[in-house]
Amino acid sequence: MEPEDLDRDPMLQLGEWLEAARAAGEPMPEAMCVATSSRDGEPSARYVLLRGRDQGVVFFTDYGSAKAKDLEDNPRAAAVLRWQLPVHRQVRLSGTVAKTTAEESDRYWSTRPAASRRSAVASYQSTVIESRHDLEAAVAALDDIVPARPERWGGYRILPSTFEFWEEGADRLHDRLRYRREPDGWRVDRLSP
Ligand SMILES: Cc1cc2nc3c(=O)[nH]c(=O)nc-3n(C[C@H](O)[C@H](O)[C@H](O)COP(=O)(O)O)c2cc1C
DSSP, X not given: OOGGGSOSSHHHHHHHHHHHHHHTTOSSTXXXXXXXXXXXXXXXXXXXXXXXXXXXXXXXXXXXXXXXXXXHHOOEEEEEEEEOSSSOEEEEEEEEEEEOOHHHHHHHHHTSOHHHHHHHHHOOTTOOOSOHHHHHHHHHTTTTOOOOOOTTEEEEEEEEEEEEEEEOOGGGOOEEEEXXXXXXXXXXXXXXX
């Protein structure tokens, strides 16, 4: 893999690899592990679904969740995606994080099935609950309502300042090409595997 093989725009390159993985039959290619850290530097990571790509990568969640508290205190994140198909690849990125607009969150919320919306409304993500039964009762209490988006549910956009495209090579001599945002564009460096 040479820099010329990749798009000059790393966001477009991420899209190419993501769609190649999907076309090759990778299950859940948009699964993305997002790492945040708390005010006192405690890291944590979890998978989310990559739901949008523009100047950043977008995911949706509960603004009351543990990750959201981290992002309030320290609005920076790192993320990684990994696919086995069509070849073994990994993309890492990191940057600052901003909430999506209410309109963007509404637009995505409107694509969610009613049952998923009820689950999101009934679940105050990352809080301790007594039992699974309580959670199901909270969903059942919503009956057949198709709820509007609660304010505490919405999106985040990671605005990457770095990317790294990794592809498996023979004998563990992998390719790693790192992009760093500079004032006049992206600088690409090859890193030792
Ligand atoms: C493949 C996969 C995709 C997930 N997608 C999301 C998602 O898009 N949004 C979300 O809030 N949680 C998602 N989750 C659940 C999170 O991993 C996590 O349990 C939840 O967001 C709470 O994380 P937190 O306590 O660190 O905030 C997903 C889990 C898996 C395994």
